[in-house]
Amino acid sequence: MRPGLSVDNEPSYSGDMFTEMRVALYIQRVMVYSQRLHGHHHAATPTNAFxxxxxxxxxxxxxxGLEPRIGSLAPGKQVDLVDTYRRPQPVPCQQRYRYHGTRG
Structure with a gap:
């Protein structure tokens, strides 16, 4: 099973996908280490950033159900870009960019 993360309710959540990923990482690792602590030697392997x-x-x-339109950098797909190197604050979700790549 390959679960997906999304932030689709900005008034209720932060709208910050980096926070959502960080929380998912912490929760998953706590669950794995808790299982191991309680003797479950076949606990899942902790996840990683990739x-x-x-x-x-x-x-x-x-x-x-939106994979044909979003989710990867490909010609014709919509994309939200965040430049974490030059601008440490995430770009608000309301600012949308469209990727216009070329084939080849």
Missing amino acids: RLLEAATIDGAAVA
């Missing part, structure tokens, strides 16, 4: 990024992008789009 897997969470997939859950927040392509898998989140697939779960919502």
Whole structure:
């Protein structure tokens, strides 16, 4: 099973996907280590940042039935871009950008 993450209710949640990924990472790791602590030697392997990024992008789009339109950088797909290197604050979700790539 490949779960997807999404933030589709901004008034109720922060709208910050980085926070959602961080919380998912912490909860999953706590559950795995708790299972191991209580003797479940076949507990799941803790997740990693790459897997969470997939859950927040392509898998989140697939779960919502929107994979043909969003979820990856591809020509014709809509995309929200966040430049975390130059601008440490995430771009608000209301600011939308469209990727116009070229094939080749």
